[in-house]
Amino acid sequence: MGRERVTVVGGGLAGSEAAWRLAQGGVEVELVEMKPGRRSPAHVLDGLAELVCSNSLRSDNPHNAVGLLHEELRRLGSLVLSAADATRVPAGDALAVDRERFSALVTGRLRGHPLVRVRQEELLRLPEGPGLTLVATGPLTGDALAADVAALAGGRLHFYDAIAPIVAADSIDMSIAYARSRYGKGSGDDYLNLPFDEGQYRAFVGALLAGEKVAAHDFEEPRYFEGCLPIEVMAERGADVLAYGPMKPVGLEDPRTGRRPFAVVQLRREDVAGTAYNLVGFQTRLTWTEQRRILREYVPGLAGAEFVRLGQIHRNTFLEAPRVLAPDLSARERPHLFFAGQITGVEGYVESAACGHLAARAMLDRLAGRPFLPPPAATALGALHRHLTGEAHPPGYDYQPTNVVFALFPPLTGRHRGKAARKDAHAERARKEIAPWIDPWTHTARGAAAP
Ligand SMILES: Cc1cc2nc3c(=O)[nH]c(=O)nc-3n(C[C@H](O)[C@H](O)[C@H](O)COP(=O)(O)OP(=O)(O)OC[C@H]3O[C@@H](n4cnc5c(N)ncnc54)[C@H](O)[C@@H]3O)c2cc1C
CATH class of the missing domain: 3.50.50.60 (FAD/NAD(P)-binding domain)
Incomplete structure (x- = not known):
């Protein structure tokens, strides 16, 4: 043969x-x-x-x-x-x-x-x-x-x-995060949420605007899908755009206070075992150094975050x-x-x-x-x-x-x-x-x- x-x-x-x-x-x-x-x-x-x-x-x-x-x-x-x-x-x-x-x-x-x-x-x-x-x-x-x-x-x-950062579960500050899915859908607590008050949110948006971005290659002229915009581009479109977009808090009242935060970062399980979570809708072209710095410094609950993957587009x-x-x-x-x-x-x-x-x-x-x-x-x-x-x-x-x-x-x-x-x-x-x-x-x- x-x-x-x-x-x-x-x-x-x-x-x-x-x-x-x-x-x-x-x-x-x-x-x-x-x-x-x-x-x-x-x-x-x-x-x-x-x-x-x-x-x-x-x-x-x-x-x-x-x-x-x-x-x-x-x-x-x-x-x-x-x-x-x-x-x-x-x-x-x-x-x-x-x-x-x-x-x-x-x-x-x-x-x-x-x-x-x-x-x-x-x-x-x-x-x-x-x-x-x-x-x-x-x-x-x-x-x-x-x-x-x-x-x-x-x-x-x-x-x-359009890749959002992923964070190791055991590096999230669980005294700040709370488990809840929007309007209690699914099993009710499928997501973790990191709550912002208005001052924290404004400071975060400011940091995104000032943060260093990765320059695109010549063949990568940014043509983003509207449903998949980088967070810094959303921040450029208006101070409240993120709060009405991926950071919107509706249906996400904090069960510890019964109150709705001004904005949230939602974390979704990346793996079945829940060892890692991705930051929902947080695709970004910030440099990796800036992502680490800004997310740790400005997102409540991520001060000690270990990143399994960083964002990119x-x-x-x-x-x-x-x-x-x-x-x-x-x-x-x-x-x-x-x-x-x-x-x-x-x-x-x-x-x-x-x-x-x-x-x-x-x-x-x-x-x-x-x-x-x-x-x-x-x-x-x-x-x-x-x-x-x-x-x-x-x-x-x-x-x-x-x-x-x-x-x-x-x-x-x-x-x-x-x-x-x-x-x-x-x-x-x-x-x-x-x-x-x-x-x-x-x-x-x-x-x-x-x-
Ligand atoms: C700009 C850029 C930078 C990257 N930097 C890194 C990095 O630093 N580190 C890292 O780990 N990964 C990096 N990656 C991601 C990835 O690891 C590499 O792209 C990697 O080379 C992918 O391997 P591959 O075999 O799938 O494709 P490639 O290595 O790109 O191989 C594809 C091959 O197919 C040939 N080919 C394509 N179309 C045809 C066709 N129609 N007919 C015949 N031949 C064809 C190409 O000439 C090429 O030789 C980068 C990707 C890109 C686009």
């Missing part, structure tokens, strides 16, 4: 990792990459796996969720992690790389692989089946292909993310993965098409590479006629998969891109006193769970042997 063949579109972090994993699994891969003939506005190098902005793959410490993801990817024989290790530059506990050497190494390894062929072409339409194709064209997918993906997604493809093409994709990352409507990387709503270089690995495993399973074996839930890969399937999120969650964070993991069982102990427990549990999922030499497609 001949070798199976697949197409991978996009040779970024996700596509490069996936092409490598597929080829290591004995499958012939045609990797279609539009560079250097055509480039997105953010890409400048000619090679594959280009890091478009920072040269850091973030913390390499396994007590951070992303460091744990590094560790898992290394154990799985990741191309991206091995190239990063080989081109590492000193950066404390971060895994930072020489980006040109990193890209050159990934390109060389893929071009040198006997089962990989790199074709330079911009794909304008999604390929018809029955052959399997992985789409990994990233957050700046060109307009033509994006239109085709949008048609497939039936309106569930977004072009900007940028150009980012992404699918609502839980609705558009099946758990094996293939399109529900056209199962010969798989998706990976930032276009699925994971955020970050390492997360994109990890998603490429997951999709490649799923494609190998499909080719071998096996059911897809998802990564164990309590691993960092499993946490990303729980995000992609929606399992990590409460019902009605507004799907937005995310980095890997411990809030996506299933809650820990047993008692773990303090943050360090909880991180230890996450890492230890993940290490145990990932072990049986690692079988890089046997995980191949039917009729194919790893070279």
